[in-house]
Amino acid sequence: MKRQHCMPFGAECLPDGKVRFRxxxxxxxxxxxxxxxxxPIPLQPVGEGWYEHVSVQAHAGSRYRYQISNRFGVDGLCVPDPASRYNPGDVHGFSEVIDxxxxxxxxxxxxxxxxEEAVIYEIHIGTFTPEGTFAAIEQKLDYLAELGVTAIELMPVADFPGRCNWGYDGTLLFAPDSIYGTPDDLKRLVQSAHRHGLMVLLDVVYNHFGPEGNYLHTYAPHFFTERHHTPWGAAINFDGDDSRIVRDFYIHNALYWLEEYHLDGLRLDAVHAILDDSQPDILEELxxxxxxxxGAERAIHLILENxxxxxHYLARAQNGQADYYDAQWNxxxxxxxxxxLTSERDGYYADxxxxxxxxxxRCLTEGFAYQGEASAYRQDTPRGEPSAHLPPVAFVNFLQNHxxxxxxxxxxRLTLLASDDALHAATTLFLLSPSIPLLFMGEEWGAREPFPFFCNFSGELAEAVTAGRRKEFARFGRFHDPAxxxxxxxxCAVSTFEQAKLNWQVMNQPAHAEWHMLYQTLLTLRQRIIVPRLHKIRRAHFEVLASYALYACWxxxxxxxxxxxxxxxxxxxxLSAAPQGSLVYSNQKNSQQQPISExxxxxxxxxxxxEG
Structure with missing residues (x-):
């Protein structure tokens, strides 16, 4: 079976063997x-800022790049294709024609x-295995399926500069980064995951480009707008002049990953930084x-970070299906x-x-904690909309993520911040709550490796990123001291990336094996007891029992x-009375699953x- 998403830009292999560049x-x-x-071969202008060339010489595997001369004094600048399907020479190098x-x-x-069946496992490709490749993840799919995971979520793979990055500094949004493997390697991973019954979700970044390797400013400044600003500068132009072309770029990107790579869904990063005053806005249109x-062919799942x-982005139709987005990271x-778990109060935890x-x-039973209330961390501005009418599966809950x-x-990680007893209890509460659970790689065996921020910039940019990272924490009490x-x-140090790699060798040690057994047991219970009943949940409520204790009922x-x-x-x-009903699970050690009393x-x- 062949799969191809045809796009109005980039390099497209045509049925007659030619390649169209646009x-x-x-x-x-x-x-x-x-x-x-x-x-160099001149491209022909075809109107509205578009240039095109149909080549009889190019073929799958050909390397190409564009040479730009513009009215701002840039003459002969060589740039990769912003819609490159593959850039084996990194973000500044030649693009490759992919069939x-x-x-x-x-x-x-x-x-x-x-x-409703989703149990998501978030993976950073470069640190999940020693090899850090798509192919190496494929070798771990048996393990993930046996754990009880039903979906893997890949942190962004769009081509980024250098040998390592979280992925949120991508600049070639259609090209899987070559450090992880080829496009075919990613396709084989998706295909193998499907054989294991696993969905594959991809994290995509539509709110900004990374600070290195984006050349759009030089020949398509209309791609950005000064009408809106983000933490990264001028915003993506989703609602100004020429925004139709920009919107199509991102809509095609979403369709491309879902169609050409047969992915099961996308997670859209930090959409609160996507600024769009048009109706429908880009999130709704996408x-x-x-x-x-x-949507008529198969189940496609769309998730927001917001x-x-x-x-209202999470609204449901009469049949319970999502109108726009299935869920939001909560x-x-x-x-x-x-x-x-930690008693920390710095930064956004103050809220x-x-x-x-x-x-x-409130989160467990209604979705959001902030549904319009003022947020002190955000200068007392109101935050959120009412969410109690939404089903629990409209929210993705987690104890840890990247x-x-x-x-x-x-x-x-939490293994270094919280006591084992408290974390054990929180895990039991989190995994058996009706909302969709997300695990961060290694969490299930109590991994202790850190996951610090890392990238691979060089020169002045690297110095600025390092200084900025350290300055960011100056307002936290424990980092007031410059030392x-x-x-x-x-x-930007290679050692920072290397220390984030998971150590799979510790899994059989007793303490780690105990954590793994807990997760496997709870996820088995989830699929057997909770998942078949999720579509019937109509309402929920909770009561505070003490400053660290609650009762909740769905x-x-x-x-x-x-x-x-x-x-x-x-x-x-x-308790005022002994709990009623049949005990399904208690995390009490040596309890033999005996019901609690009063x-x-x-x-x-x-x-x-x-029941009954």
Whole structure:
């Protein structure tokens, strides 16, 4: 089976064996193309800033780049294709013509999995295995399927500068970074994942380009707008003059990954930094287009990261299907968990300092903690929209992810920040709650390797990134001292990247094996007990029992309730009455799964199913 997403730009292999090259360069006076080191060939202007050339010499595997002369004094600048499908020489080098029909897909019977079944496992390709490649991940799929994961989420793979990066500094959004492997290597990974019953989701970045390797400013400045600004400078132009072409660039990018790579979904990074005053906005148009083009063929899942807690993007139709996006990463739930587990109050955790258990209860039963309330961390501005009407599966909850570990100065995991008893209890609460769970690679065996921020810039840019990273933490108490800030890992040092690599050799050690067994047990229970009932959940409520303890109940249709009593603190809690229903799971050590009585012990979470 062949799969190809045809695009109005980039290098397209035509049925007659020719290759069509097309570039939008409205600021250029002349555009030429260099194919396989031959003499430059002028592209023909075809209107509205587009340049085109159909080549009889180029073929799959040909290397090419564009040569730009423009009215701003740039003459003969050589640039890669912004829609390059592959750039084996990194972001400044030649692009390569890829014929997507050359890959023979063999997963035509795969139609995806329902969103309710999702258990997501977030992976950074470069640090998940010693090899750091797509092919190496493929060798771990048996392990992930046996763990109970149903979806792997790859951190961004779009071509970035250098040999290592988190992925959020990508500049060639259609090209898998060559450090991880070839386009065919990524396709083989997706195909193999489907054979294992695993969905594959990809993290994409549509709010900015990385600081190195983006040449669009020189020949297509209309791609950006000064009407809006982001932390990275001028915003992507989604609502000004020529924004139709820009919007199409990103919509085609989404369709390209989903169609040509047969991915099961996308996670859109930090969409609160996508600024668009048009109607429909780019997020709505992109989701509508994806669902209209591909939604009838198979299950496609779209996920947001959105600090604004904009609930209307998560709206459901009468049949329960998402109108736009299936779910949002729920930072509120993470932050409440984190404050309860670590007692940290710096930065954005300050918003959860007041009754963190109440914030957590609201997240578990209503979605967002902030549904329009003022956020002190954000200068008392209102944050969020009402979300209690949305189903639990509209929210992806987690105890750890790349951001919440890597945004720390030293990149520590929770295994170094919280007691084992508290973390054990939180894991039991998190994995058996109805919302979609996300694990960060290695979490399931209690990995202790840090995941600090790393990149591979050089020269003045590297110096600025290193200094900026350390300055960022100057307002935190433990880093007031310049000597303490100097100990923050240098993001551009190879050692910072290397220390983030998982150590698979420790998995069989007793302490790590115990964590692994806990995760496997809970995920098995989730698929057997919770997943079949998720579509019937109608409403939920919670009660605060103590400063570290809560009760929560989800109504399942008219006939059942899913109930939890959770104590994340070190003090036993007196209950007014013994819990009712059948005990499904309790994390009490040596409890032999005995129901709790009228006392909820320290660091204990007990789940009950009440039927009839």
């Amino acid at each position: 570039l939008w360069a409205p600021a250029a006076q002349q555009v030429s193309i260099i194919i396989d080191e031959r003499a 997507p029909t050359a890959f023979a897909w063999q997963d035509e019977n795969w139609h995806g999995r329902p969103w 989701a509508q287009t994806v669902r209209s083009v591909l 600090d604004h807690n904009t609930a 930072d509120d739930a993470h932050h409440a968990f984190h404050v309860l 959860y300092n007041n009754e963190p258990i109440r914030h957590l209860g 951001d919440q570990i890597g945004n720390r100065a030293l990149g520590e 303490a800030r100097a100990a923050i890992p240098d993001p 109504q399942i249709g008219e006939e059942a309730q899913w109930i939890v009593f959770a104590n994340l603190g070190a003090t036993p809690i007196n 006392i909820l012990p320290a660091f204990t979470v007990a789940w009950y199913l009440k």
